[in-house]
Amino acid sequence: MSDKLIVAGKEYNSRLIVGTGKYKNFEETKHAVEASGAEIVTVAVRRVNISKPGEPMLVDYLDPKKYTYLPNTAGCFTGDEAVRTLRLAREAGGFNLVKLEVLGDQKTLYPNMPETVEAAKTLIKEGFNVMVYCNDDPIQAKILEDIGCCAIMPLGSLIGSGLGIQNPVGVRIIVENANVPVLVDAGVGTASEAAQAMELGCDGVLMNTAIAEAGNPILMARAMNHAVQAGRDAYLAGRMPKKRYADPSSPLAGLI
């Protein structure tokens, strides 16, 4: 059965997008990404350290021809900073697909929605394909879809917190209303939570810390790979109804 994730017209077999931050080194990053099966990786845009020429670079370990680089705007607290960052990202990488996140404060890294909406409008006008990090508000999600974002990415819980899907009802309703892919971005802490996100009907999951800060990142990456497939299949299969009481699995007839 072909069940692909389609973002901005491009097909992906994996529904897991992984970040590339917080790893011990590029070696570990590379092996974790491979184990995750991800085809899209988020990256940050930062100044080159010109005082240290020839330092190893991420691109030497994750081939941009093999992986879709998704530049983010982590660290941007205004729409203008985010737009400026992504314009540079497009020039550096030569691609239009970007992840927009405009943060509200340091403590929560919660999205600033008004700034996010304005930045999204500007970027879309400039031809970017905008995957947008947002809160779990179905009305805000609809507004972002209406202005042309190519993917809605509500937070499961605070970035890097590992608190899982705090608001499954909100996420479920966003999925029900959306005509573009919905991915849970941030908050997933372990495999069962990634599966749960997919069971809510999400088209994918984006994570970084859950893998990078696991005791064994490569093993956890493999776990997340399986978990996202499991959750997707379970959603498509349709779970059994819940019952208040027991229901035997073996026939009662023919008992000795």
Place this chain on the structure above:
Amino acid sequence: MSDKLIVAGKEYNSRLIVGTGKYKNFEETKHAVEASGAEIVTVAVRRVNISKPGEPMLVDYLDPKKYTYLPNTAGCFTGDEAVRTLRLAREAGGFNLVKLEVLGDQKTLYPNMPETVEAAKTLIKEGFNVMVYCNDDPIQAKILEDIGCCAIMPLGSLIGSGLGIQNPVGVRIIVENANVPVLVDAGVGTASEAAQAMELGCDGVLMNTAIAEAGNPILMARAMNHAVQAGRDAYLAGRMPKKRYADPSSPLAGLI
């Protein structure tokens, strides 16, 4: 990395045990079991319908040489019935590995622990390898281990209810105390719950209804196959610590 489930001295690659009841027909049973990747299947012992000779039999679809048949005592409400049933099962199949369940009442199909303990003692004396369905009480679990059961199988929630792992703390403590495999038996309703059971440290999961009563049993079987692997890997990898607040995944240094 070799990570096998070992029960009664025999190694299994899959940590998922599936029941064979509630399916539309043997065809569906066969394909669901295959998709689940299970190597052990539970079966019931019932009277042959002698008025209909030549009816198709389960063994014609699931080769006992390929799958380990695990006869259960579903429908037995006394230890004696259960023992009698398993003696017949051993003669019918020629193997010693059995699943003991002595039920307390029809409404909950909750185990009757005193009857279960007595039956287990008898069976173990007769050379059976007893995998035992039990409540989520760590002290009872220890008693069952001490009398020689080869696997402890606490219920996640009521048989066939799909209510998931009702008592994760109880299951976690049983796992911490046990020196034999612990499998969650009954209650899992969807993939994320199977993963959660494994993340608690269980050695495996046993299920039937969650697959057989899913909208698409074969697809759900595949989901459970992935979910159990995901949960196992996540447990072995060690999940990230939970945090009350956010923690950025991209470095703050080098922002433009």
Place this chain on the structure above:
Amino acid sequence: MSDKLIVAGKEYNSRLIVGTGKYKNFEETKHAVEASGAEIVTVAVRRVNISKPGEPMLVDYLDPKKYTYLPNTAGCFTGDEAVRTLRLAREAGGFNLVKLEVLGDQKTLYPNMPETVEAAKTLIKEGFNVMVYCNDDPIQAKILEDIGCCAIMPLGSLIGSGLGIQNPVGVRIIVENANVPVLVDAGVGTASEAAQAMELGCDGVLMNTAIAEAGNPILMARAMNHAVQAGRDAYLAGRMPKKRYADPSSPLAGLI
């Protein structure tokens, strides 16, 4: 110990605000409100039915001199409608304290935050004291506080759904950041959920359906009265730390 709720400079002994809709009749409304101990009641603004002069009116059962009437804008899907409604409310009742809610869609009755912010600005400029229904986004909550709202009222879950506090982390953070009262508005379904809202540090809870649609509304109103006090006291007292294992309550010394 004096522990009052202070909204727009006025003190209230009760931290429970109740709606007056969905009751069988005004008699039931009156007795439920009395049992709840509420001092503030929300009311809707609607056209007088001029074809039926002399119909009983809410004010005949709930004395506006005894209860603080809090006019809402239920049913308003734009900021303009909401502002128009509250201007009429002020003229009808002669008071400045209002509840602003601008809804996003019929299915979820989720707030439309951009419209809500604009309407709040207008109302505050006109001298209204605005208690505002909003989503559970801490950044949005801060914006509403900064423009001068006198109380922030994030939804616990969808209006009338009885799904409880879907996002305790979001509510907790809103409380931590706020310098004005925070009340959970909508979603509470039963007493324990009202207590939970207060334990998160909320200054109060606003509800209607949980009481009006209970089997026995007057009894549930009393339950909510106690629940809100219980939750408040528990929050102020500071709960015990959670422990992974047991801790005996009786001394071990002196055992026979």
Place this chain on the structure above:
Amino acid sequence: MSDKLIVAGKEYNSRLIVGTGKYKNFEETKHAVEASGAEIVTVAVRRVNISKPGEPMLVDYLDPKKYTYLPNTAGCFTGDEAVRTLRLAREAGGFNLVKLEVLGDQKTLYPNMPETVEAAKTLIKEGFNVMVYCNDDPIQAKILEDIGCCAIMPLGSLIGSGLGIQNPVGVRIIVENANVPVLVDAGVGTASEAAQAMELGCDGVLMNTAIAEAGNPILMARAMNHAVQAGRDAYLAGRMPKKRYADPSSPLAGLI
């Protein structure tokens, strides 16, 4: 409306039973018990410290004529120790109502059910009224009721853990099956959890640590007093049905 707790033929207005351990001193114990509204208090039986004659005693602060003393068997790991302890308790206090708890291990203080059942039989034969601490197994609960226990007291979670009601389904089923009072004993950590226990239909709640180890024990005692009443009323009132979507509380008719 008269809604009393009846245990062993005696009526109580309060459905909260509190322990008297872990307090800073007898003064605090006294005030916490008063604030809780409890009429039954659990006490431990220990050796008199004969080297310190005239030390203050619990009975000097909590008048046994005013409060029903409920002697427990905390610290007993065999049925024989428990029976011996309660025989002494009866002689010391001159009353038949006792709390039986036979513990399984130090780490979990989980009940040892086989020992508990045997001890209960002995005590009941000797004329004791036995309130019994037990696991959350509905079949075991039924056995305890059938042998004549006057109250079934399943643990909410581990003694002193404050982990709340781990297994609400188990407790709910025990309540549905029982013809004697069911009280949640141990595990409640804060007010909302006490209310939740009552909403499950329990006849009462027994706690100690949640009050004694709160930041302000007296205030938390008052919280628990209200919480238990709130949960009881909510259970009797019957909660509103949960809904997947929103349902407006204000009429749509008559909008301007």
Place this chain on the structure above:
Amino acid sequence: MINVTINGDAHRLAEELNLTDLLAQFDIESDKVAIEHNLAIVPKSTFARVMIGDGDTLEIVHFIGGG
């Protein structure tokens, strides 16, 4: 005869009259309602001085149970 719209419905009034008289005619206690006259809110204190003209639109509202 003049034609007015009150709460969305067409009404004919025998003569021009002020808001106080209108409320009296409909048996409505003025202290329990608010009136919007051609989209402008009318202060209660001025009800007696505001005349209703042909083609006017009125909204007469009050508080009802709501949450």
Place this chain on the structure above:
Amino acid sequence: MINVTINGDAHRLAEELNLTDLLAQFDIESDKVAIEHNLAIVPKSTFARVMIGDGDTLEIVHFIGGG
């Protein structure tokens, strides 16, 4: 003619016969079943040697789908 009870139902057999013949008569593959003869389990290896007598009770069971 002898009367026997098989899986709870009364049956009449033309003659005394052993379990192997009984299974053959009912067209049941012996390797797929187990038999309890008057409450005692009969080892498969002895089916041919165990004769069914008048009034005997038999349980013939096999594995079916169950969980």
Place this chain on the structure above:
Amino acid sequence: MINVTINGDAHRLAEELNLTDLLAQFDIESDKVAIEHNLAIVPKSTFARVMIGDGDTLEIVHFIGGG
């Protein structure tokens, strides 16, 4: 002098005495305690009649705070 064990500790008593006197000697109010004498519970009413002998074991207990 007689040797007795009280609450696990060895004690020497000047002479044989009954439980009432013992409690008095230790300044313990008899109505607040229960006594086990050589593993047998002693009814309060008989304290005065129960003599303590050499080698006896006593448990004297009361109620303390517990949960």
Place this chain on the structure above:
Amino acid sequence: MINVTINGDAHRLAEELNLTDLLAQFDIESDKVAIEHNLAIVPKSTFARVMIGDGDTLEIVHFIGGG
């Protein structure tokens, strides 16, 4: 000698030069970076044609690990 600001730090360059030469001088592969020249993004294709003048400000960025 000209003074320029590169990634926030002051630098002195021996002579005016274009971006391609600058990157070469710093040993940076041009295909892995993007450059902002006085707040305007410079298309890679024009690096060779853009001369750096005295007082110019440059941002030279690339992709690093982030989530």
